Amino acid sequence: MQLESRLAQIGSQEDPATGAVSYPIYQATAFRHPRLGQSTGFDYARTKSPTRSVLEAAAADLESGDAGFACSSGMAALTTIFALFCQGDHLIVSLDLYGGTYRLLEQILSRYGISASYVDTNDMDGLESLCTEKTKAVLIETPTNPLMMITDLEKVSAWAKRHNLLTIVDNTLLTPFLQRPLELGADIVIHSATKYLGGHNDVLAGLIVTKGEELSRKMGVLHNSLGAVLGPQDSWLLMRGMKTLALRMERHQANAQRIAEWLHEHPAVEDVYHPGLPHHPGHDVQKRQSSGNTGIFSFRMKDARTVEPILRHLKLIAFAESLGGVESLLTYPAVQTHADIPAEIRRKVGVDDRLLRFSVGIEHVDDLIADLGGAIEAALQEIGEA
Ligand SMILES: *Cc1c(COP(=O)(O)O)cnc(C)c1O
DSSP: OHHHHHHHHTTTTTTTEOOOOOESOOOOSSSSSSSSTTOOOBBBBBOOOOHHHHHHHHHHHHTOSEEEEEEESSSHHHHHHHHTTTTTTTTEEEOOHHHHHHHIIIIIGGGGEEEEEEOTTTTTTHHHHHHOOEEEEEEESOOOHHHHHOHHHHHHHHHHHHTTEEEEEEOOHHHHHHHHHGGGGSSSSETTTTTTTOSSSOOOOOOEESHHHHHHHHHHHHHHOOOOOOOOHHHHHHHHTTTTTTHHHHHHHHHHHHHHHHTTOOOOOOOOTTTTTTTTTTTTHHHHHHHOOEEEEEEEOOOGGHHHHHHOOOOSSSESSSSSSSSSSEEEETTTTTTTSOHHHHHHHHHOEEEEEEOOSSSSHHHHHHHHHHHHHHHHHHTTOO
């Protein structure tokens, strides 16, 4: 069955007792056993809970994996995954990385003796030079956030397999509707489901999907042991959001492409980072390994003085720190999402004081262009450049 149909039908056939089309919220934390040695399959809700189970099965199915695990946030999902590793282990990680993941690695995991090196994960020589006998995994974001760098997942996961490393992919920006890393050779997919999967800026959640029996079993033990699991209400809310994922992604993608092309021609804009633009270095790989582009892209203004007035003059687009919801948000990565990354590394990857990240919503594209265009004009007037 096509993804659109599987998405729309999440949970709708899972409750034969009542025929409920929307799967019920089972709030119970304890489950009665019929007799000694028997179980309904549910014992205690941290280990397994009915509403969360339906979501987890859907996640595994959509990502072509063997098991799904729903966590209380994307960071909880990453923490659970990182618990696979031991003191002394080393990870290779995408250079242009979500700030929270960087903070988790540098401020927390480093204290447990787990180290990370950062590299452009498309640079095979760079990967090779960082790989030692202590290296256990490569963690990839593609596209990266905010600079939309693309990694060839087939190539890098094949390289990782040759070196006995796990390939972990943060698939938050594209979702399984547009890209399925496990089909390209990855072992683990992680999502901040707070973003596109939930889609409405109203539920915080994370998902892990694993491939392979042994890895799935290990992840199940970690998920239950660490306990950063998703509650039944949020599991339900996430499934309800996921039902419309296909429709939303199509609109996000179309709006973002139009606006990126418009900004690319705008005289006050220096550059636009969007893999759907032919000049983007990842354009061809992205086209090959995914069925479309996300609704996020970044752009660099020519003059840093325009940034503050642009953010102040926006009326429809919110100046806010998140992405992937139906509402359009503009983020200033250097002071918001990437503030925890040292200035020197930020500069190296290009997250400077002229860079803005746009999470394009599903509003009418003409309204979005009018709002952003008006704010840019007002900003240029204020700095005396118009
Ligand atoms: C937001 C985000 C996270 C963290 O997820 P939370 O749900 O906020 O904990 C991880 N990776 C990426 C790419 C994200 O955008």
